[in-house]
Amino acid sequence: MTFDENKHIERLKKEIEKTYGAPVRSRGDCEKISTEILNKTSKYISYNTLRRFFGLAGKQNNVKPSLNTLNILANYCGYPGYFNLSIGEDKQNIPVEEVYSALLLFEKKQAIDYDAVAGILKKYTEDKILYFFVYELIQLALKLDDISFLKQLFNLPVIFNDKTFFYTPLFFSILSLGINLRSKKYKYTLWNVWCKNKNAQSFYFELFVDMDELIISHHKAIALYQKHKQTPEANLFAGALLAFKHFISGKFNLFKKEAEKLNNITITKAIHPIPIARMLTVNLLYDHSFNNGLSKATKEKIHFYLNTINKHGDHGKNTIYFHVWLLEGLILSKEYDIAEKVIQAAEKRNKKNKYFHNNDIAPRYFTYKGFVHFHLGNKSFAEKTVKNIVPTDFHPFSLHYDSIFLNVLLYKLYQKKEYLENAKKTAKQYKYNKLMKLLIAD
Secondary structure, three states, rough: OOOOOHHHHHHHHHHHHHHHHHHHHHHHHHHHHHHHHHHOOOOOOOHHHHHHHOOOOOHHHOOOHHEEEEEEEHOOOOOHHHHHHHHHOOOOHOOOOOHHHHHHHHHHHOOOEEEHHHHHHHHHOHHHHHHHHHHHHHHHHHHHHOOHHHHHHHHHHHHHHHOOOOOOHHHHHHHHHHHHHOOOHHHHHHHHHHHHHHHHHHHHHHHOOOOOHHHHHHHHHHHHHHOOOHHHHHHHHHHHHHHHHHHHHHHHHHHHHHHHHHHHOOOOOOOHHHHHHHHHHHHHHHHHHHHHOHHHHHHHHHHHHHHHHHHHHHHHHHHHHHHHHHHHHHHHHHOOHHHHHHHHHHHHHOOOOOHHOOOOOHHHHHHHHHHHHOOOOOHHHHHHHHHOHHHHHEEEEEEEEHHHHHHHHHHHHHHHHHHHHHHHHHHHHHHHHHHHHHHHHO
C-alpha cells in the first residue's frame, strides 16, 4: 500500500473546515483560522500560508506545505501530529489493538522489547499500521531514553527494505528522530553504533543533514559516517560538509586539507547532485580564500556540471537541489553573475516540474534568488521574490541556518535593525558568525 500524500492533504483540509465550522473560501476565513490556531495551539501560521494551503492565492503560489505547517494544522484539528491524522483514515478497519497494547506495555516496563517489536512488524506489513507503529516507537524510545532499543532501530529490515528517504512515512519518522535526538547527550553513543549500519548510513546520516547543529555537534556524526562508508559519493558528501564546517569555524588549515581531498575523488554519473553542488561550494570558498578569486578550473567545473545535469537530469526531480545548493556557494563567494545564470537554468529546466516549488526547497530557493537580484541591483524584484517566502516552511533541520540568510536579506532590503539583530542572535547561538559576516558584507 502506498502513502497517498494528496489524499491526506485533502482530508486535512476537510478536518480544518470541520473544526472551523464552515468552508474556507476567503482571506477572511484564513485570518480567522490563523487566530484560532494561535489561541488553540500557541503556534502561529500566517493567513497567507493558509491561503496557499487552500488554493486561494493563485496557482503560481500553490506550494506544498512543510511538515511543521502540517503538524500545526493537525494540532488545531485535535491530532497529536499530521502523521497521526494521515494514518487515521478508516482507522476503525485497522487492527491496532496489539500495537497499542505493546506500546502501553513497553511504557509500563520503561523499556522496549526489540524481539516483540520485530514480531509485530513482521505481522503487520500494511504501511499504514507499520509506519504508525514505527513513528510511535521512536517517540516512546526517546521519551524513555531507551538507548538499547535505539541502537538496534536500524536493524529492523522491514522498515527500510525497498524504500528510499523520499518515502513520506519513513521520512517523517527519521526526521522526528533527528530533531528530538538533538537534545540527548547519548546521541554520540548512537552515532558510534549507527555509523556502521547500512540502513542508518542511508536513512539517518544521508537524510538528516542537520545544518542547524552542524558546527556545534553534527559534524561529529558526519565524520563517523565517512569513516565507515568509504565510497566516492560518501567521501564527497561528508568531505564537503566537513570542509564547510572548518571554513565556518575559521580553521583554515583543516579547511584547506579537506577541500584539497575532494579533488582526488572520481565523480561519476551515479553520484547525487547535492554532494556535487556541495563540492563546488567548497571549491568556490577555497578559491576566494587562497586564490584571490574564482579560478578558471572551478568556473569550468560549474559550467560542466550545470550543463550535464540540465541536459541529462539522471536524478530526475532532485536536479533542482543541485541548483539551490550551488546558489548557496555562489552567494557566499559573491559570484552573483554566475548565480543569475544558475537561476535561469533552474527555472528553465524545472518550469513544468511540480517539485520545483516543493515545500522543503522553495523557501531556500526564493531566499537565494532574492539575494542574487538584490546584489545585481534589482531591489524591486528581490522584494517581490521575498513575498513568496514563509519562514515557518524552511526545513526543520535547517530552519535556523536558513533564517540567517533570510534575515540578512530582509535587513538589506528594508534596513530594519530587528532583522539584523535576529540574524546576529541566531548566528551566535549556532556558531555561524563567519557565515553572518560573509552575508552582511557587500
